[in-house]
Amino acid sequence: MEWLSIENVVAVGTSVLGILASLGMLLYDRRVPRRKLIGYRVQMDSLIGDGASSDPNPRLGEFDVPNMADASLVLLRIENDGSQSIAGGDYTSSEVHGLTAEFTGRTVQAVSVTQPSGIEHLNSHFTDVNGFEYDRNKVYIPRVPLNPGHHFKLLVLLSGGEVDSEVKLIGGLRDGRVHRNSAPQPDEKLRTFSLPARLVSGALTLAVLGLAGIILLRDGNPIECEQGELTVIGSTAFEPVVETLAEQYESKCAGADISVETRGSEDGVAELADLAGQSKNSARSVIAFSDGPMGERWNLEGRKVALSVFTLVVHQDVELGSHGLSLREVRDIYAGKYRRWGEIVPGVKEIADLPVVLVSRGDESGTRQIFQERVLKGWERAPSTSLDCTPPEPAGDTVTRCELASTKAVLAKVAEQPGAIGYSELTTAEERGDDVRRVPLDGNQPDDQQIELGVTHYPYKDIEYAYTHGTPRPGSLAASFLAYLGESSSQDVIRDKGHLPCLRDPELCE
The missing domain is CATH 2.60.40 (Immunoglobulin-like)
Structure with a gap:
């Protein structure tokens, strides 16, 4: 009988063990709810x-x-x-x-x-x-x-x-309770696992061994691989995540070619919309990532991927303390009301005459648009006055402001230019180390762990979306790559890069 192969026997046996283990866990959980x-x-x-x-x-x-x-x-x-x-x-x-x-x-x-x-x-x-x-x-x-x-x-x-x-x-x-745990005395031997726990653990171990056997014996890859070409565009803040996942997918799936070309959220979404108007077939092989919702006006289909946290950054010479800046101070800074840091932080001789230099992103940047929506509650009203972010000598009465094309360029310029202030995705800023200082807002630290726990009112954050032209066709590389974003290993990459995965905790992204 052809179906009586080693692979099928292992698969059937694993299924049976999985069902039994699941029933055991259900019975056990009825007595000890996971609250x-x-x-x-x-x-x-x-x-x-x-x-x-x-x-x-x-x-x-x-x-x-x-x-x-x-x-x-x-x-x-x-x-x-x-x-x-x-x-x-x-x-x-x-x-x-x-x-x-x-x-x-x-x-x-x-x-x-x-x-x-x-x-x-x-x-x-x-x-x-x-x-x-x-x-x-x-x-x-x-x-x-x-x-x-x-x-x-x-x-x-x-x-x-x-x-x-x-x-x-x-x-x-x-939805929970407070209970007393046993505390072993100094001469008392710690209790071993209970019999139900040992039985369930043993069954699950056998199931895992069976699955490992299937993976080792079968042909192909552990994910649903597709071949072809895919272009990923949009957010530079989400670029480290996309580059890592694209490389991992290509290493697991022969014949898949994924190009990452990020130039900003709005540029990416607009490019996908223009492509859809010219050639629907070409548009189906493009995914645009966006900091915040941008695709609805072009009737693009969006999926929530992660909650991204951003931060203001200043040059290392600008010491603002644990409270950082108030939202009112930030709004006044980007309205051009302050010329020197001594007007914002009085009494600090070292920065009293240091010119304020605004290092911004262009209009196409989702990081900037979230900053304007969540923090400024309006536009950056100070006009752009410089191409290289260098204040005039001597500094005059006009605030120096420049616009750069990427998050990495903003961080490099803030680290280089005394008195500079800019904004960035949180993890990318953390990777700069002591080159720049991250700025609390009204005393709330830019901290993804505190945001996940719901113990902070930090405002500079928003949802990362993946936009496509319609629903990707089953069997396409675009559909496969989007499904790959939901894999456990991919969710770990998203978290390691400083974002909070929506698929793992949907309530975060409501």
């Missing part, structure tokens, strides 16, 4: 005061707190052990704070907060304004945003009561 979860555990509860001599496990050395009988230290770990991120708005408390830690029978004397390296921003939430305080036997904890796996710890000094008396974390989450 938003905050877990807490007591990692230490020890006597340290005058009453420490009554501890059944006596210490070596001296660590007594004078004049405080029955003093004790509790180390309480609070963590996101669910599968979803938790934002400040997810806490259901009607008070300013989000959670309450209660120490039964004891009185709180002092609290210290620690956090793991890499997520230093958590400490900024522990302020009086956010409800962080303690009273009697309770510590009130602010609405701290937590990514999956992130945690912080409270080191609490207590008096009175008994060691190992009850410690509770009180509070609620929208």
Whole structure:
């Protein structure tokens, strides 16, 4: 029987194992729903005061707190052990704070907060304004945003009561819950995986091995490859993503030729629209990427690909502090109201006479159009006065402003020209290192992680669109490449280049 080949047997067996594993996961998830979860555990509860001599496990050395009988230290770990991120708005408390830690029978004397390296921003939430305080036997904890796996710890000094008396974390989450995790004692062996977890893991492992066998044994490629030629035009801010994905696609799919020719969002979309009016067949082999929605006026079909974050940048000599610039200051700068940085940042002698140099993009730039729409709420009103962005000697009463053709050109000029200010896609600016300074707006940092968590009101961001002339025909290279954008590896590339993938989290791009 021809169908009884090794490949088909492996495929059928993998399908059966996948179905069984899926049913097992469904049954398991009915008992343990994958909700938003905050877990807490007591990692230490020890006597340290005058009453420490009554501890059944006596210490070596001296660590007594004078004049405080029955003093004790509790180390309480609070963590996101669910599968979803938790934002400040997810806490259901009607008070300013989000959670309450209660120490039964004891009185709180002092609290210290620690956090793991890499997520230093958590400490900024522990302020009086956010409800962080303690009273009697309770510590009130602010609405701290937590990514999956992130945690912080409270080191609490207590008096009175008994060691190992009850410690509770009180509070609620929208579509989730707060629960106590087990905390192993020093001599206790960590629990192994539960039997259901072992069974499901084993089944999924076999399924993965089966799929690997199919990939190794079958002919062809792991993606639906198509041959032909495709031209990608439009956004220079999204160019690093497109170039990387085009190279990856060509390496996996023999016979595919993808050219990347980015000259700006509006130029790209307009070029696709003009091509569609001349030759529909030629237009079907072109994709135009755009910072923000630009194709609707030409009846082009758009797909949301990513949320792009942009930033203002200044020359490294211009120090603006953690607050950066206010939106009003930015609007006045681009209206030509300021001639020198000393008028914007008074009292800093080093930049008092430094001329303000505006390094802009042309009208065709989506980065500029988003800047005007989201930040300026209008046009860049200062006229273009220079081709090379060099202010006159001596600087006069006219603000120097120039327009450059690409994001990389803007960054290079801002890094080179003292007093320069411009704008760029965030990751491309970060790759310049210390050559330029990224500018917060009204104290909100250009930070894609904070934007993803919903804990910032940073305004300079918009959706990246992929435009085509109509729906690409099935079996075409354009249709295949657009489908490739939704692959997990492609989504990782989009994120690595500093954008937030719409297909992975559609709510970000609403």
